[in-house]
Amino acid sequence: MMRLSPAEELKRNLTGVVGGNITLPDPLMERGFILDAGKANILASVKDGKLEILNDKFNNKLLWNKDSGLFTITDLQKIDSGVYKIDDIKRKISFFYSISVYDAAPTPAVETRTVSSDSCWLICSVDKPTSLMWYKDEEIQNQSSSAVSLPITVYRQDKDSSYRCVAANPAENKTFSVDVRKLCGFNETESGDEERIYWIAPLVSVGFVIIIAFVFCMIKQRYLGKKTSDRQTQDPAKEPEVLYTPILIKDKRQTEVQEENIPESSGTSDRNNLTTVYAKLEHPNPGRA
Numbered sequence: 001m002m003r004l005s006p007a008e009e010l011k012r013n014l015t016g017v018v019g020g021n022i023t024l025p026d027p028l029m030e031r032g033f034i035l036d037a038g039k040a041n042i043l044a045s046v047k048d049g050k051l052e053i054l055n056d057k058f059n060n061k062l063l064w065n066k067d068s069g070l071f072t073i074t075d076l077q078k079i080d081s082g083v084y085k086i087d088d089i090k091r092k093i094s095f096f097y098s099i100s101v102y103d104a105a106p107t108p109a110v111e112t113r114t115v116s117s118d119s120c121w122l123i124c125s126v127d128k129p130t131s132l133m134w135y136k137d138e139e140i141q142n143q144s145s146s147a148v149s150l151p152i153t154v155y156r157q158d159k160d161s162s163y164r165c166v167a168a169n170p171a172e173n174k175t176f177s178v179d180v181r182k183l184c185g186f187n188e189t190e191s192g193d194e195e196r197i198y199w200i201a202p203l204v205s206v207g208f209v210i211i212i213a214f215v216f217c218m219i220k221q222r223y224l225g226k227k228t229s230d231r232q233t234q235d236p237a238k239e240p241e242v243l244y245t246p247i248l249i250k251d252k253r254q255t256e257v258q259e260e261n262i263p264e265s266s267g268t269s270d271r272n273n274l275t276t277v278y279a280k281l282e283h284p285n286p287g288r289a
Contacts, residue, residue, distance in 0.1 A: 012097045015171040016076045017104045026095040027069030028088050034062070034071055037085040037096060076101045102171040106130055110165055110176050112183045118156045120184035124165035124176065125149045133166045159186045 106126035
């Protein structure tokens with residue numbers, strides 16, 4: 001059988017996590033074996049389109065897909081780490097795989113430690129040492145190959161950037177995306193500024209209107225005062241208007257006496273024969289008296 005060189009074997013390094021699955025990438029379609037190469041122990045064989053498990057440890061753990069010819073090892077444990085080999089008897093070729101099984105990467109958590117007007121200090125933590133990295137957009141800002149916490153400083157001018165903390169091991173990584181506007185309180189400060197601007201703008205507008213109205217009133221008052229003064233200068237005071245009242249005479253003599261001709265007086269002796277005439281002055285418009 002053809003054996004792969006050590007360099008070629010390294011190209012087939014595979015990693016998995018405890019409890020996960022791993023699929024070997026090369027197919028065995030017709031006839032062959034899968035072995036634990038480190039122990040020279042045959043785990044299963046394929047013949048006539050059927051899989052036969054030869055190691056009880058891999059019952060319900062080693063699967064073979066007849067259509068694709070691929071092997072899958074399920075429910076991985078750390079003791080499953082090792083070198084595996086597929087012997088393809090039909091094609092007379094062998095494939096080697098170095099499988100490493102790791103604990104699942106811890107889930108990171110982020111909290112705020114210090115906040116100022118222009119920046120804040122965040123810290124990413126995990127429950128056991130692992131590789132930690134802080135990303136700003138796609139650029140690494142801070143990292144440690146083995147740590148339980150990792151800090152980063154975020155500045156206000158970068159509040160629109162994407163920040164995330166990544167906890168990783170060779171098998172997998174887990175990411176915590178950070179809303180720096182919320183954690184650093186940048187939104188609250190901006191809301192306060194916007195609220196102040198919201199109130200200042202109407203006040204300025206009202207003040208401007210009041211000033212315009214005041215100036216208009218002053219101009220109007222000065223113009224009207226000047227116009228009145230000019231009118232008094234051009235039209236001097238006139239003398240009071242004289243109203244003439246007609247005199248109405250009411251005669252109390254009887255109608256028949258009024259129709260007679262009153263004789264002219266010829267002396268004192270005739271005065272006894274005269275009739276006295278009473279007259280009263282009346283204003284034609286009593287309301288204007």
